Amino acid sequence: MERSTTAREGAVRRALVFALNFVKHPRMVGTFAVSSPALVRRLLDPTRWSGVGLGLELGPGVGTITGAMLARMRPDARLLAIEMNRDFVAELGRQFPDPRLQVAHGSAADLQLHLRQAGFEGADLVVSGIPFSTMPPAIRDRTLDAVASALRPAGTFLVYQYSAKVLPHLVRRFGEVEREREWRNLVPVHVFRCRAPLAGP
Numbered sequence: 001m002e003r004s005t006t007a008r009e010g011a012v013r014r015a016l017v018f019a020l021n022f023v024k025h026p027r028m029v030g031t032f033a034v035s036s037p038a039l040v041r042r043l044l045d046p047t048r049w050s051g052v053g054l055g056l057e058l059g060p061g062v063g064t065i066t067g068a069m070l071a072r073m074r075p076d077a078r079l080l081a082i083e084m085n086r087d088f089v090a091e092l093g094r095q096f097p098d099p100r101l102q103v104a105h106g107s108a109a110d111l112q113l114h115l116r117q118a119g120f121e122g123a124d125l126v127v128s129g130i131p132f133s134t135m136p137p138a139i140r141d142r143t144l145d146a147v148a149s150a151l152r153p154a155g156t157f158l159v160y161q162y163s164a165k166v167l168p169h170l171v172r173r174f175g176e177v178e179r180e181r182e183w184r185n186l187v188p189v190h191v192f193r194c195r196a197p198l199a200g201p
């Protein structure tokens, strides 16, 4: 009982930290509510987790998807999460004392640098919720190029977005792009499952 009250308090605090940061930085955060459980399941359930040695998360926010990824990952797997917002980085550190997780404060556009600094090479899975449609096109292109060259040939890039504007930019960089929608989210979301990167590590 005491444990579930603490868990509820933690969830409420994280929802508040997220919403307040949306008010402060609407373009960076992109939405006022964290991803729904239905979106998290749609994104993560089809993945073959036994094949994921290194996962990357771009824009983890307060960790809604991060926790679900860690719960599915192998004990020897690693997860590198890159987040631009300092409050969210602090929240992630508080929430996940998991040795498999490393959180980098910075931009996903510098993905290669963060990978090198962490001592990692190609990733098996990249999950991204960063708002590609509202960021400057040069940053969007740099980020997508970096993902395509960091992803292993058999890897998957999962993208969730409130707009489908990023689609042509994905098609240019990945041989296979599947489209889905998740309606059970405060704002319905587009999900893109990208495979066969046209540039490799």
Ligand SMILES: C[S@@+](CC[C@H](N)C(=O)[O-])C[C@H]1O[C@@H](n2cnc3c(N)ncnc32)[C@H](O)[C@@H]1O
Binding pocket: 028, 029, 030, 031, 033, 034, 035, 058, 059, 060, 061, 062, 063, 064, 065, 082, 083, 084, 085, 088, 106, 107, 108, 109, 129, 130, 131
């Ligand atoms: C739509 S929120 C997703 C938050 C969380 N993953 C979730 O599902 O609830 C987008 C996140 O991307 C972060 N972000 C935006 N641009 C970024 C960038 N260029 N590099 C890294 N993080 C970024 C924001 O700070 C925010 O945490």
